Amino acid sequence: xxxxxxxxxxxxxKFSKGGRFEKFSSTFEAFESFAFTPNTVTGSxxxxxxxxxxxxxxxxxxxxxTVVIAxxxxxxxxxxxxxxxTSVAYSLDWGFWQEFWNGFLRMLPIIVVxxxxxxxxxxxxxxxxxxxxxxxFIGTGMIIAMIVPVTVxxxxxxLAVAFAVVIGKxxxxxxxxxxxxxxxxxxxxxxxxxxxxxxxxxVWIATPFHFTGxxxxxxxxxxxxxxxxxxxASAIDMFIGTIPGSTCETSVVAILLGAVLLLLTGIASWRIxxxxxxxxxxxxxxxxxxxxxxYMQLPFYYHYLMGGFAFGCVFMATDxxxxxxxxxxxxxxxxxxxxxxxxxxxxxxxxxxxxxxxxLLMNCFAPLIDHCVVARNINKxxxxxxxxxxxxx
Amino acid sequence: MTYKITKGLDINIPGTAxxxxxxxxxxxxxxxxxxxxxxxxPRLLVAEGDSVKAGTPLLEDKQHPxxxxxSPVSGVVHAVVRGEKRALLAVVVKSDGKQESVCFPTxxxxxxxxxxxxxxxxxxxxxxxxxxGLWTLLRQRPFGIVPPPDSKPKAxxxxxxxxxxxxxxxxxxxxxxxxxxxxxxxxxASIVGKVHISIGKLENKKPPRSFTKNMKPPRxxxxxxxxxxxxxxxxxxxxxxxxxxxxxxxDPINKGEQVWTVNPQDVAIIGHLFRTGEYRPERTVALCxxxxxxxxxxxxxxxxxxxxxxxxxxxxxxxxxxxxxxxSGTAESIDGFLSSSCDKVSVLPEGDYYDFxxxxxxxxxxFSFSRTFLSGFLSRFKGCxxxxxxxxxxxxxxxxxxxxxxxxxxxxxxxxPMQLIKACxxxxxxxxxxxxxxxxxxxxxxxxEFADTSKTEIQAIIRxxxxxxxxxx
Numbered sequence: 001x002x003x004x005x006x007x008x009x010x011x012x013x014k015f016s017k018g019g020r021f022e023k024f025s026s027t028f029e030a031f032e033s034f035a036f037t038p039n040t041v042t043g044s045x046x047x048x049x050x051x052x053x054x055x056x057x058x059x060x061x062x063x064x065x066t067v068v069i070a071x072x073x074x075x076x077x078x079x080x081x082x083x084x085x086t087s088v089a090y091s092l093d094w095g096f097w098q099e100f101w102n103g104f105l106r107m108l109p110i111i112v113v114x115x116x117x118x119x120x121x122x123x124x125x126x127x128x129x130x131x132x133x134x135x136x137f138i139g140t141g142m143i144i145a146m147i148v149p150v151t152v153x154x155x156x157x158x159l160a161v162a163f164a165v166v167i168g169k170x171x172x173x174x175x176x177x178x179x180x181x182x183x184x185x186x187x188x189x190x191x192x193x194x195x196x197x198x199x200x201x202x203v204w205i206a207t208p209f210h211f212t213g214x215x216x217x218x219x220x221x222x223x224x225x226x227x228x229x230x231x232x233a234s235a236i237d238m239f240i241g242t243i244p245g246s247t248c249e250t251s252v253v254a255i256l257l258g259a260v261l262l263l264l265t266g267i268a269s270w271r272i273x274x275x276x277x278x279x280x281x282x283x284x285x286x287x288x289x290x291x292x293x294x295y296m297q298l299p300f301y302y303h304y305l306m307g308g309f310a311f312g313c314v315f316m317a318t319d320x321x322x323x324x325x326x327x328x329x330x331x332x333x334x335x336x337x338x339x340x341x342x343x344x345x346x347x348x349x350x351x352x353x354x355x356x357x358x359x360l361l362m363n364c365f366a367p368l369i370d371h372c373v374v375a376r377n378i379n380k381x382x383x384x385x386x387x388x389x390x391x392x393x
Numbered sequence: 394m395t396y397k398i399t400k401g402l403d404i405n406i407p408g409t410a411x412x413x414x415x416x417x418x419x420x421x422x423x424x425x426x427x428x429x430x431x432x433x434x435p436r437l438l439v440a441e442g443d444s445v446k447a448g449t450p451l452l453e454d455k456q457h458p459x460x461x462x463x464s465p466v467s468g469v470v471h472a473v474v475r476g477e478k479r480a481l482l483a484v485v486v487k488s489d490g491k492q493e494s495v496c497f498p499t500x501x502x503x504x505x506x507x508x509x510x511x512x513x514x515x516x517x518x519x520x521x522x523x524x525x526g527l528w529t530l531l532r533q534r535p536f537g538i539v540p541p542p543d544s545k546p547k548a549x550x551x552x553x554x555x556x557x558x559x560x561x562x563x564x565x566x567x568x569x570x571x572x573x574x575x576x577x578x579x580x581x582a583s584i585v586g587k588v589h590i591s592i593g594k595l596e597n598k599k600p601p602r603s604f605t606k607n608m609k610p611p612r613x614x615x616x617x618x619x620x621x622x623x624x625x626x627x628x629x630x631x632x633x634x635x636x637x638x639x640x641x642x643x644d645p646i647n648k649g650e651q652v653w654t655v656n657p658q659d660v661a662i663i664g665h666l667f668r669t670g671e672y673r674p675e676r677t678v679a680l681c682x683x684x685x686x687x688x689x690x691x692x693x694x695x696x697x698x699x700x701x702x703x704x705x706x707x708x709x710x711x712x713x714x715x716x717x718x719x720x721s722g723t724a725e726s727i728d729g730f731l732s733s734s735c736d737k738v739s740v741l742p743e744g745d746y747y748d749f750x751x752x753x754x755x756x757x758x759x760f761s762f763s764r765t766f767l768s769g770f771l772s773r774f775k776g777c778x779x780x781x782x783x784x785x786x787x788x789x790x791x792x793x794x795x796x797x798x799x800x801x802x803x804x805x806x807x808x809x810p811m812q813l814i815k816a817c818x819x820x821x822x823x824x825x826x827x828x829x830x831x832x833x834x835x836x837x838x839x840x841x842e843f844a845d846t847s848k849t850e851i852q853a854i855i856r857x858x859x860x861x862x863x864x865x866x
Binding site: 001004005033034035036037038039040041042043044046047048049050051052053054055056057058059060061062063065066132134136173174175176177264265266267269320321323325326327330370374377378380381382384385388389 | 404406428476558645647648649650713715719720721722723724725729739741743744745746747748749750751752753756759760761762763764765766768770783784785786787788789790791792793794795796797798801807808809811812827828829835839842843844845846847848850852853856
């Protein structure tokens with residue numbers, strides 16, 4: 001690898017202060033630190049540095065890349081399922097690889113547009129702020145591509161990504177300072193700006209390439225329930241994910257594989273995941289008990305299998321920046337996400353999917369939840385101070 | 394009483410000092426460094442070429458004149474080292490090898506019966522502590538400063554064991570100094586009233602009754618036999634041995650209260666002076682670390698130059714000398730001097746290398762508290778202890794605080810570390826107070842700094858916040 005190192009070492013002076021391409025120093029740094037973990041030592045440049053001389057091997061790149069790896073099962077399944085849904089809807093009788101290849105070709109432009117638009121903006125903001133480029137968007141960009149309908153017009157997607165990165169993140173200072181999950185900001189932007197392209201029956205199945213006839217429609221389970229139609233998919237289908245839906249969020253089993261990796265590596269909070277499941281389940285059971293209409297009578301575990309519940313629970317509710325930060329807060333935050341997601345699905349006729357709005361809503365309330373949890377600790381401490389004062393008086 | 398610390402992390406770095414003590418024969422240069430004392434504004438009391446004895450004042454703090462910082466050895470003032478803007482970095486004394494001390498009166502602490510005697514004795518002890526320079530061995534919490542002369546602490550805390558990486562065995566290093574240590578504890582108890590000593594976990598969990606005569610006793614009964622102090626026992630992970638952890642469990646600091654903390658070897662130095670009248674800051678220091686050839690202990694006088702220790706490295710690469718433990722110690726160059734109250738010199742290889750695709754490779758050699766590395770993941774299984782390479786590399790770039798939940802697993806105090814750190818960053822003093830800033834010193838959050846994914850310099854942030862509060866009044 002020395003020859004790659006040599007290239008970077010040769011280029012470095014040009015991008016450093018006083019160099020010809022000084023303006024692109026952040027961009028250079030991003031590529032360099034992508035190839036090589038920097039050689040910085042603890043307390044570098046400080047005389048008599050006092051602090052921790054050893055550091056953990058983990059860094060944010062490692063954390064984010066673990067999330068991206070966890071997304072892979074759902075992504076690969078999603079690619080196949082896109083082709084599979086087209087094949088089934090148009091009775092094309094494609095084989096496995098043909099289905100995967102078609103899905104791959106559909107998915108590729110979506111991923112490319114999401115990454116290119118997002119990263120260009122990220123690099124731009126890093127350069128004007130003279131900061132290093134944060135790797136946060138490597139995860140966000142992938143997630144955005146995975147939660148849109150396959151037929152999303154690319155210009156709409158580009159606008160949504162730009163909106164999410166600028167308004168959802170950069171205006172607050174960039175990755176780590178945002179209070180809303182940027183991937184969900186992008187999806188909400190699409191949902192409210194172009195509702196006809198984001199819901200209904202005609203957006204979930206890609207037409208085959210070079211196809212000129214009438215498009216076949218396919219409804220998602222949530223869409224069918226909203227229209228009071230009988231469910232066409234079984235619980236097993238929904239669990240495996242061979243149903244129409246957003247690009248890569250249909251397969252609960254693939255998402256669970258990702259969840260296992262996130263929990264084993266400890267990247268995502270098990271408290272949040274578990275409490276989302278408990279919150280959603282209890283709300284489902286509550287509706288079962290009321291049982292006023294068919295939707296309410298739906299077995300509670302169907303909510304786990306339909307729509308973006310599983311994906312949101314594993315990959316988006318657990319975003320550490322926008323979730324509650326205290327352990328107690330995480331329980332409350334997750335529970336309310338699960339509960340609100342099911343509540344919105346069953347009771348609100350305008351939105352078939354409640355998960356997106358539930359997470360965004362709780363993103364807004366996460367700081368308040370933390371404030372209350374921390375306030376208890378503060379009150380405890382103040383009581384101890386008072387008791388000590390009384391003892392001395 | 395036994396306290397169990399469940400939150401934390403033991404980092405096992407190879408190269409712990411073996412149990413043999415070498416004598417440092419002829420070291421020439423010794424120094425007193427103002428940077429060892431938080432917030433000190435030094436005023437020089439001697440000039441180059443002056444002859445001094447051990448215990449002769451070299452410096453004083455402009456904020457609290459009258460508390461001398463004294464010479465550790467007898468000899469002549471060799472140099473006054475100054476840095477940028479003429480900041481005083483060190484006063485170097487060249488030893489004459491005789492180790493003559495200023496003579497101080499000795500005390501018989503058993504001979505005071507009436508209450509009037511006791512207050513008299515108390516003020517005499519305080520005065521001698523200050524005059525002899527022993528006062529500067531004390532640290533006051535909050536703020537980690539040398540206590541002001543009128544300080545009225547509620548208790549003194551001594552942590553007599555070490556759970557940090559490359560631990561020092563205090564029972565071993567103090568084995569010949571029982572009388573000095575006991576005298577030091579008695580002096581502190583007479584001045585303050587209450588002394589808490591915390592000792593490590595008993596090696597054998599069975600009650601001592603089951604021991605037969607032939608069996609080795611479970612521990613050297615050094616600290617358990619000490620009088621005039623409350624003995625507490627701590628077990629569990631690091632930071633069990635940090636005095637901040639122990640204070641929080643035994644008797645937490647409230648707003649407006651102070652406590653003193655003293656290093657156990659400094660207790661023996663205090664005791665020695667009151668017993669014999671001689672100022673002799675002798676201590677046994679561990680020379681340890683993964684690249685040290687033959688890690689062992691060395692008996693020496695505080696403030697000695699590091700070069701004279703003759704530490705041999707097993708690698709040809711750059712190394713770093715750290716006075717104190719690797720999580721919160723001070724880096725010193727080979728031309729530097731041992732810090733005050735320093736019980737070990739940890740030596741680490743510098744980590745200034747590039748790591749190709751370091752964020753992607755599974756990596757069995759790197760230590761991580763997170764389970765994102767195979768090495769860290771495997772180490773959770775019994776019988777699987779990978780050998781790690783430790784160095785001073787930061788292993789990544791600095792980012793805003795991102796990941797949550799790490800710090801809570803590493804902080805056994807009843808505080809919210811993430812919220813406290815953020816309050817310190819924004820400088821909200823009231824919020825810091827409410828979140829418990831008075832209960833921490835930077836070292837108490839050292840493990841958080843170690844494990845932080847975002848590579849934040851947490852200890853510096855805490856120190857700056859504490860200094861801001863202290864200067865505000």
